[in-house]
Amino acid sequence: MSATVSPLAPKKYPKMPAVEGVRIATAEAGIKYKGRTDLLAMVFDEGTTAAGVFTRSKCPSAPVDFCRQNLSGGKARVLVVNSGNANAFTGKKGRETTRMTGEAAAKAAGASAGEVFLASTGVIGEPLDAGRFSHLLADMAKEAKPDRWTEAAKAIMTTDTYPKLATATVKIGGADVVINGIAKGAGMIAPDMATMLSFVATDAPIDAPVLQALLSKGVGSTFNAVTVDSDTSTSDTLMLFATGVAEKRGAPRIMEVGDARLGQFRRALNRVLKQLALQVVRDGEGARKQVEVTVTGAKSARSAKRIALSIANSPLVKTAVAGEDANWGRVVMAVGKAGEPADRDRLAIWFGDSRLAFEGERDPAYSEAATSAYMKRDDIAIRVDIGLGRGKATVWTCDLTKEYVAINGDYRS
Amino acid sequence: MSATVSPLAPKKYPKMPAVEGVRIATAEAGIKYKGRTDLLAMVFDEGTTAAGVFTRSKCPSAPVDFCRQNLSGGKARVLVVNSGNANAFTGKKGRETTRMTGEAAAKAAGASAGEVFLASTGVIGEPLDAGRFSHLLADMAKEAKPDRWTEAAKAIMTTDTYPKLATATVKIGGADVVINGIAKGAGMIAPDMATMLSFVATDAPIDAPVLQALLSKGVGSTFNAVTVDSDTSTSDTLMLFATGVAEKRGAPRIMEVGDARLGQFRRALNRVLKQLALQVVRDGEGARKQVEVTVTGAKSARSAKRIALSIANSPLVKTAVAGEDANWGRVVMAVGKAGEPADRDRLAIWFGDSRLAFEGERDPAYSEAATSAYMKRDDIAIRVDIGLGRGKATVWTCDLTKEYVAINGDYRS
Numbered sequence: 001m002s003a004t005v006s007p008l009a010p011k012k013y014p015k016m017p018a019v020e021g022v023r024i025a026t027a028e029a030g031i032k033y034k035g036r037t038d039l040l041a042m043v044f045d046e047g048t049t050a051a052g053v054f055t056r057s058k059c060p061s062a063p064v065d066f067c068r069q070n071l072s073g074g075k076a077r078v079l080v081v082n083s084g085n086a087n088a089f090t091g092k093k094g095r096e097t098t099r100m101t102g103e104a105a106a107k108a109a110g111a112s113a114g115e116v117f118l119a120s121t122g123v124i125g126e127p128l129d130a131g132r133f134s135h136l137l138a139d140m141a142k143e144a145k146p147d148r149w150t151e152a153a154k155a156i157m158t159t160d161t162y163p164k165l166a167t168a169t170v171k172i173g174g175a176d177v178v179i180n181g182i183a184k185g186a187g188m189i190a191p192d193m194a195t196m197l198s199f200v201a202t203d204a205p206i207d208a209p210v211l212q213a214l215l216s217k218g219v220g221s222t223f224n225a226v227t228v229d230s231d232t233s234t235s236d237t238l239m240l241f242a243t244g245v246a247e248k249r250g251a252p253r254i255m256e257v258g259d260a261r262l263g264q265f266r267r268a269l270n271r272v273l274k275q276l277a278l279q280v281v282r283d284g285e286g287a288r289k290q291v292e293v294t295v296t297g298a299k300s301a302r303s304a305k306r307i308a309l310s311i312a313n314s315p316l317v318k319t320a321v322a323g324e325d326a327n328w329g330r331v332v333m334a335v336g337k338a339g340e341p342a343d344r345d346r347l348a349i350w351f352g353d354s355r356l357a358f359e360g361e362r363d364p365a366y367s368e369a370a371t372s373a374y375m376k377r378d379d380i381a382i383r384v385d386i387g388l389g390r391g392k393a394t395v396w397t398c399d400l401t402k403e404y405v406a407i408n409g410d411y412r413s
Numbered sequence: 414m415s416a417t418v419s420p421l422a423p424k425k426y427p428k429m430p431a432v433e434g435v436r437i438a439t440a441e442a443g444i445k446y447k448g449r450t451d452l453l454a455m456v457f458d459e460g461t462t463a464a465g466v467f468t469r470s471k472c473p474s475a476p477v478d479f480c481r482q483n484l485s486g487g488k489a490r491v492l493v494v495n496s497g498n499a500n501a502f503t504g505k506k507g508r509e510t511t512r513m514t515g516e517a518a519a520k521a522a523g524a525s526a527g528e529v530f531l532a533s534t535g536v537i538g539e540p541l542d543a544g545r546f547s548h549l550l551a552d553m554a555k556e557a558k559p560d561r562w563t564e565a566a567k568a569i570m571t572t573d574t575y576p577k578l579a580t581a582t583v584k585i586g587g588a589d590v591v592i593n594g595i596a597k598g599a600g601m602i603a604p605d606m607a608t609m610l611s612f613v614a615t616d617a618p619i620d621a622p623v624l625q626a627l628l629s630k631g632v633g634s635t636f637n638a639v640t641v642d643s644d645t646s647t648s649d650t651l652m653l654f655a656t657g658v659a660e661k662r663g664a665p666r667i668m669e670v671g672d673a674r675l676g677q678f679r680r681a682l683n684r685v686l687k688q689l690a691l692q693v694v695r696d697g698e699g700a701r702k703q704v705e706v707t708v709t710g711a712k713s714a715r716s717a718k719r720i721a722l723s724i725a726n727s728p729l730v731k732t733a734v735a736g737e738d739a740n741w742g743r744v745v746m747a748v749g750k751a752g753e754p755a756d757r758d759r760l761a762i763w764f765g766d767s768r769l770a771f772e773g774e775r776d777p778a779y780s781e782a783a784t785s786a787y788m789k790r791d792d793i794a795i796r797v798d799i800g801l802g803r804g805k806a807t808v809w810t811c812d813l814t815k816e817y818v819a820i821n822g823d824y825r826s
Contacts (some may be wrong), residue, residue, distance in 0.1 A: 059749030059757040089745045089757065091774030124742025125775050234746050315728070315813075316821055323822025329537025332502045333647055336472030344472040344502065361504030362538050400728075401822075402815040408729055409736025409814075 008282035008290055008378060008398075009162040016149035016167050019178045020203040021045035021243025023144035026155040029133035032084030032122060037155040039133050041140040042079040042199065043109050048243045050076035050117065051212035053219050055236035061088030063118040064235060066098040070114050074208025076241050077111030079199060080118050080137065081156050083184075087120040087128040088234040097130045104134035108141035119197050119237045121158055121184060153182040156197055159407060160184050160283050164198075166275035168268040173261045175251035177204035181272045185280040198223065198238045198276055204265060205244035205253040213257045214269055215240045222273035225305070225395045226281045227312050240269075281396045286403030290396065291321055294383045298391035303340040305393035310338035311382065318400035324375040328356040335384060346387030351380065421695035421703055421791060421811075422575040429562035429580050432591045433616040434458035434656025436557035439568040442546035445497030445535060450568040452546050454553040455492040455612065456522050461656045463489035463530065464625035466632050468649035474501030476531040477648060479511040483527050487621025489654050490524030492612060493531050493550065494569050496597075500533040500541040501647040510543045517547035521554035532610050532650045534571055534597060566595040569610055572820060573597050573696050577611075579688035581681040586674045588664035590617035594685045598693040611636065611651045611689055617678060618657035618666040626670045627682055628653045635686035638718075638808045639694045640725050653682075694809045699816030702734055703809065707796045711804035716753040718806035723751035724795065731813035737788040739781075741769040748797060759800030764793065 022044055026037040052071050054064050080101060087094050102116045109116075120128060153163035164183040169176055183198035206214070215238065223238055247253055254262055282290050293312045298304035311317055314334040320327035328349045335342050345360035352374045355363045374380075435457060439450040465484050467477050493514060500507050515529045522529075533541060566576035577596040582589055596611035619627070628651070636651055660666055667675055695703050706725045711717035724730055727747040733740035741762045748755050758773035765787045768776045787793075 055749075056752070057746070057749030058752070058755040059745050059760070086742075089742060089760075089770065089774060091758065091772065093774065124745055125770065127775070234749055315817070319818050319821035322818060325822070329499075329502060332472050332537055333470070336468075336470030336647055339469075339471070342471040345504065347472070347502075357502065357538065359504065361502060361506065362540070400818060402818045404728070405732050405735060405813060405815045405818060408732035409738070 004161065006161045006283045007288055010279065013150065013163070014165055014167050016165055016180055017169065017178050018146035019180050019201045019243065020245035021048060022201045022241070023146055024148035024152045025140035025144040026148065026151045027136050027140055029082065029136060031082055031128070031132055037151065038083045039136060040081040040152050040155040041105070041137055041144060042152065042201070043141050043144045044076050044078065044241055045243050045245060046077070048076045048241050049074055049206060049208040049211050050239060050241050051208060051215040052237065052239040053215060055234060057234045059089060059234050061086050061120060061235040062090060062094035062098045063087055063120045064237060066102065067117050067119070067237060067239070070117060073114045075115050076117055077115040078105045078109035078117070078141065079239070079241070080105045080116070081197065082120050082133060083156050083158050084122040085120060085126055085128040086122050086124050086235050088124045090125065090127050093127045097128050100130035101134050104130070104137045108137040117239060119235065121156065121197050121235055124234060149180055149182060156182065156184045158184065159285055162283060164276055164279040164283070166272040168272050170264040170268040172204050172246070172254065172265050173250070173252040175246055175249045177202055177246045177251055177265065179268055179272050181276050183276040183280055185283045197235070199241070200239070200269070200272060201241040201243065203243050203246040205247040205251055206242040207253070207255045210254050210257050211240055211242050214266060218270045218273050222270060222277045226277045227309060227395065227397045278396060281398050284398035285407045286401040287398030288401055289321055289399040290379050291398060292379070292381045292394060292396050294381070294392065294394045295386065296383065296392040297386040297388055299341045299389045300391040301393055302391070304391040305395065307335055307338045307340050307342070307384070307386065308393045308395040310334045311384070312395045312397035315400055318397065321375070321380055322399035322401045324372070326351045326356060326371040326375050331382060331384060332357070341388055342386055343388060348385040348387065350383040351375070417574065419574045419696045420701055423692065426563065426576070427578055427580050429578055429593055430582065430591050431559035432593050432614045432656065433658035434461060435614045435654070436559055437561035437565045438553035438557040439561065439564045440549050440553055442495065442549060444495055444541070444545055450564065451496045452549060453494040453565050453568040454518070454550055454557060455565065455614070456554050456557045457489050457491065457654055458656050458658060459490070461489045461654050462487055462619060462621040462624050463652060463654050464621060464628040465650065465652040466628060468647060470647045472502060472647050474499050474533060474648040475503060475507035475511045476500055476533045477650060479515065480530050480532070480650060480652070483530060486527045488528050489530055490528035491518045491522035491530070491554065492652070492654070493518045493529070494610065495533050495546060496569050496571050497535040498533060498539055498541040499535050499537050499648050501537045503538065503540050506540045510541050513543035514547050517543070517550045521550040530652060532648065534569065534610050534648055537647060562593055562595060569595065569597045571597065572698055575696060577689055577692040577696070579685045581685050583677045583681040585617050585659070585667065585678050586663070586665040588659055588662045590615055590659045590664055590678065592681055592685050594689050596689040596693055598696050610648070612654070613652070613685060614654040614656065616656050616659040618660040618664055619655040620666070620668045623667050623670050624653055624655050627679060631683045631686050635683060635690045639690045640722060640808065640810045691809060694811050697811035698820045699814040700811030701814055702812040703792050704734055704811060705792070705794045705807060705809050707794070707805065707807045708799065709796065709805040710799040710801055712754045712802040713804040714806055715804070717804040718808065720748055720751045720753050720755070720797070720799065721806045721808040723747045724797065725808050725810035728813055731810065734793055735812035735814045737785070739764045739769060739784040739788050744795060744797060745770070754801055755799055756801060761798040761800065763796040764788070
């Protein structure tokens with residue numbers, strides 16, 4: 001949690017309704033931070049199904065290993081998240097911590113060991129002592145309340161400058177269901193995985209395999225399309241829980257991915273995921289501008305995404321945006337280095353609505369003044385047409401500022 | 414050229430001997446910079462052979478296209494380099510500029526059109542008017558002198574804070590030959606290509622195919638093992654010229670790559686390339702520390718290099734070094750995100766001689782105080798043992814500082 005709030009923070013936060021079957025408690029365990037909550041317990045009613053996507057890092061954290069193992073059961077009763085220590089690269093001690101925390105959480109929630117999910121975020125390589133917080137879980141499970149989503153989002157923050165929340169209410173087979181989500185950023189964020197931590201819950205009755213299919217599909221154009229610094233966390237975790245309580249109100253149980261009654265839910269879920277992912281970008285360390293990069297006309301969608309990420313991860317493009325400089329030459333450079341099919345003489349580049357480059361050279365109609373004015377905005381859109389095919393993709397990033405360097409030059413000390 | 418010189422600049426510059434068969438002239442053409450030289454002409458005696466490696470960017474500059482075409486002849490009589498404008502992404506105008514410059518240079522040096530080589534460095538996307546400088550070439554070729562290597566290095570600088578020079582004198586078959594090289598950085602530098610611009614010349618009599626083989630091999634562990642910001646230039650060019658004048662002094666003409674008499678020359682060439690490549694890193698934009706990243710125990714050398722580059726290009730690792738923080742957790746993260754075979758529980762990490770992590774967790778013997786003292790040095794060595802095989806690689810980079818952001822946030826304006 002930072003003293004200064006990102007200039008890109010939401011102007012107002014959504015009012016989060018309860019999700020039936022979910023109760024929440026937070027606590028100050030003092031793991032690293034003082035005077036703030038750093039522990040979250042989310043307790044789920046019996047019958048809750050779970051889905052998750054995790055970091056593709058070859059060095060995942062102990063809680064990621066733990067969740068992957070328990071996810072095979074597809075059932076969840078309790079989620080415990082701490083901030084301040086990632087319990088990553090902590091060897092045998094780390095596994096011992098997840099085992100002890102898992103046992104304490106299961107006992108607190110009256111669950112079996114396989115229905116517990118854990119996540120940790122913070123410094124890597126410091127042993128995390130379960131004794132510091134596992135004794136708090138019994139009381140937390142007891143006094144957990146449904147209306148604490150904002151508190152939940154706050155308890156999992158690290159270098160985030162604001163809590164990240166999204167909600168949607170949609171119909172499944174005539175019955176209202178709620179989708180609530182929280183997330184945290186704000187550095188070590190890159191696609192090809194989930195973001196660091198995000199948890200979404202719904203009262204819709206959806207079987208675990210369907211839930212997993214929805215999440216795995218939804219992540220591609222949302223969390224896996226954002227990048228702050230191209231660095232992939234060891235702890236990235238995105239989980240989706242469905243309590244199924246809406247079944248009592250007439251929502252049909254969804255047991256097949258192809259069920260036509262899922263349409264509205266699927267779109268709402270993707271919207272919630274995208275809102276959370278964009279909030280992560282907008283709170284990227286040191287960020288002052290959001291940058292949307294769209295690539296069209298590539299050989300394939302995959303090729304378009306690679307080119308878009310090459311642009312979005314280029315330090316030179318990101319520093320130019322920070323300097324409010326429409327330096328499209330650096331966009332050319334980033335297209336060129338992506339290694340994907342491209343033909344210099346067919347490229348066209350837009351910043352906002354202004355076309356700066358066309359057919360391999362500067363657009364004769366390009367107005368430096370108009371573009372300079374555009375670059376002063378908070379939200380910058382860069383579009384590149386490759387001119388070769390029909391592949392397209394959009395990714396989101398933020399600018400690279402001196403504050404990013406300051407935040408990360410003395411995070412550990 | 415910057416007002417403040419990098420703290421990592423060489424304490425003294427080498428005295429550059431002449432390379433027989435090479436004459437040099439520089440001029441103030443006023444292409445972008447005022448009050449400094451920005452044009453270099455290097456004139457070669459008849460019989461000079463040439464080799465080159467160029468950017469792998471899909472959007473190469475017009476001079477790169479021009480050089481690639483002429484290199485097939487293997488012969489060189491004149492090299493013309495300008496700074497201040499890269500003549501990249503300049504479409505038909507750019508090709509017209511290289512054609513006109515090439516003609517003027519050939520006429521000035523009494524060469525055929527295919528014996529001319531061109532390079533340009535500076536802003537991308539601005540048309541470069543050959544009329545601004547091509548009329549200067551005739552006089553430059555006339556008054557070119559052998560002893561102007563330092564002036565040559567200065568004329569090609571852009572955001573560089575010092576000129577980059579290296580020299581070696583070695584024997585081929587009993588006769589002394591000289592190898593001189595110059596280079597320029599300092600941003601948009603990443604491996605998988607040459608650096609932005611580097612030119613090396615020797616009086617050794619070496620046939621063009623042999624010269625090309627030596628250069629292509631030598632670049633792997635030198636220029637292609639350095640990265641400043643992971644951004645690949647559109648203009649990267651490394652050329653090697655051999656005048657062959659040493660043949661008069663008894664040096665044998667080398668016509669086969671396997672010629673045993675090349676041993677000393679090959680080692681000296683690689684040393685010159687490495688010295689130039691490291692000078693580029695040490696003048697990386699905003700750099701205050703050089704970072705050497707060595708990966709051992711990987712599945713293969715290729716895998717080791719990918720892991721090493723993942724570490725060297727990680728913004729979080731680079732900002733930690735800038736903050737003098739031995740944040741080895743971020744090294745774990747960078748190993749994990751490389752996508753190469755790795756086993757968290759076999760990893761070991763050293764900063765200098767201190768082992769910080771061992772067998773997947775913090776080394777019990779690790780001294781924070783000793784490591785903090787080490788991090789204050791100018792030259793930081795990070796070593797990672799993957800514990801899986803025998804592949805190893807070393808790459809070099811610099812730290813990521815607020816100055817990098819400042820330099821690149823207002824370069825164009």
